[in-house]
Amino acid sequence: MTEQVILKAGRGTAIRLRAGQRLAIVNTHGTQVVDCWALNTGDHAEHMSMPHCRNQWYRLIPRPGDLLVTNLRNPILRLIADTSPGIHDTLIPCCDLTRYHQLGIKGHHASCAENFTAALRGIGTEQALAPAPLNLFMNVPLKANGALAVAPPDSKPGDQVEFEAEMDCVVVLSACPHDIFPVNGADCRPKDVAYTVR
Amino acid sequence: MTEQVILKAGRGTAIRLRAGQRLAIVNTHGTQVVDCWALNTGDHAEHMSMPHCRNQWYRLIPRPGDLLVTNLRNPILRLIADTSPGIHDTLIPCCDLTRYHQLGIKGHHASCAENFTAALRGIGTEQALAPAPLNLFMNVPLKANGALAVAPPDSKPGDQVEFEAEMDCVVVLSACPHDIFPVNGADCRPKDVAYTVR
Numbered sequence: 001m002t003e004q005v006i007l008k009a010g011r012g013t014a015i016r017l018r019a020g021q022r023l024a025i026v027n028t029h030g031t032q033v034v035d036c037w038a039l040n041t042g043d044h045a046e047h048m049s050m051p052h053c054r055n056q057w058y059r060l061i062p063r064p065g066d067l068l069v070t071n072l073r074n075p076i077l078r079l080i081a082d083t084s085p086g087i088h089d090t091l092i093p094c095c096d097l098t099r100y101h102q103l104g105i106k107g108h109h110a111s112c113a114e115n116f117t118a119a120l121r122g123i124g125t126e127q128a129l130a131p132a133p134l135n136l137f138m139n140v141p142l143k144a145n146g147a148l149a150v151a152p153p154d155s156k157p158g159d160q161v162e163f164e165a166e167m168d169c170v171v172v173l174s175a176c177p178h179d180i181f182p183v184n185g186a187d188c189r190p191k192d193v194a195y196t197v198r
Numbered sequence: 199m200t201e202q203v204i205l206k207a208g209r210g211t212a213i214r215l216r217a218g219q220r221l222a223i224v225n226t227h228g229t230q231v232v233d234c235w236a237l238n239t240g241d242h243a244e245h246m247s248m249p250h251c252r253n254q255w256y257r258l259i260p261r262p263g264d265l266l267v268t269n270l271r272n273p274i275l276r277l278i279a280d281t282s283p284g285i286h287d288t289l290i291p292c293c294d295l296t297r298y299h300q301l302g303i304k305g306h307h308a309s310c311a312e313n314f315t316a317a318l319r320g321i322g323t324e325q326a327l328a329p330a331p332l333n334l335f336m337n338v339p340l341k342a343n344g345a346l347a348v349a350p351p352d353s354k355p356g357d358q359v360e361f362e363a364e365m366d367c368v369v370v371l372s373a374c375p376h377d378i379f380p381v382n383g384a385d386c387r388p389k390d391v392a393y394t395v396r
Contacts, residue, residue, distance in 0.1 A: 049291065051248070132330075
């Protein structure tokens with residue numbers, strides 16, 4: 001097992017996994033959303049796909065034991081453990097600069113979309129557009145009238161999820177830099193998270 | 199206004215719209231799901247995106263007046279009228295051959311994914327993989343425990359939705375060929391629909 005690696009607040013990283021390896025993501029402070037993608041190592045056009053996952057689960061949110069599948073319906077990860085209350089999001093896209101401009105930010109703002117592209121560039125891959133991520137720990141309550149909201153995460157410090165790779169893949173993580181809505185906690189302050197690979 | 203065009207059961211088509219043109223899609227028999235995509239004419243990598251639409255609406259399903267936006271968060275269509283009960287789906291991917299094989303079909307089966315690729319090929323564009331569509335009239339009840347189901351459409355014969363193009367775009371429609379679950383009505387029989395452009 002590797003030592004725990006810190007993923008700094010608002011930053012992203014790309015992690016190569018071989019089939020059978022396990023990745024645990026720790027919500028160190030309990031309130032940080034982590035956008036998560038997975039791409040087939042051999043063909044990055046094949047990626048973990050939330051619509052196909054929902055069709056696989058017939059649920060909005062994965063539970064331990066669930067397979068996460070690609071846009072070609074192949075298993076890429078399996079959620080094997082989740083010590084959080086199990087609230088994650090599969091509905092909302094990653095934040096991007098355009099979204100921050102819509103929210104009133106002028107000029108540059110870090111974003112999960114930028115983190116995705118930069119993390120992949122760091123391992124020698126160009127990919128301008130991010131697929132819809134699995135937003136770990138993100139709390140998007142769905143009301144009876146069909147309305148969605150964004151609320152602070154329901155997780156506690158140290159809560160973690162663990163995945164096992166079902167194929168050789170690249171997992172990209174982004175500790176979401178959103179600091180306008182309470183996506184990353186009531187204090188609207190992005191925080192560090194951590195991960196281990198074994 | 200063009201005459202009404204029949205889209206045969208289980209088939210697809212690509213329709214070029216200029217900004218400001220309107221497309222009405224008629225559920226002739228009331229129970230047919232129509233998968234709907236829209237691509238920027240000038241750059242097909244920019245396409246209507248259900249995750250970005252949900253972020254725009256803060257709802258799962260569009261209502262008349264709602265903008266449908268792309269993966270770059272630009273408006274591409276606006277839903278301007280809906281005479282159906284307003285039940286559509288933004289959660290489930292289009293059916294594809296792999297899905298039919300998972301459901302026990304041997305050999306070939308028509309699919310919305312194949313219709314998407316074939317319709318675009320018919321206008322000179324190659325695109326192997328379909329984005330997640332807006333599944334018009336598709337009834338995916340979401341239970342309180344988070345479980346999704348697939349139920350027959352709640353619409354009536356002649357119900358229609360109308361869109362206005364917000365940019366020059368190609369709309370692809372597929373009258374879903376699914377005949378295993380009651381996606382397209384309790385009789386599991388795909389049926390013709392129709393559309394007009396004006």
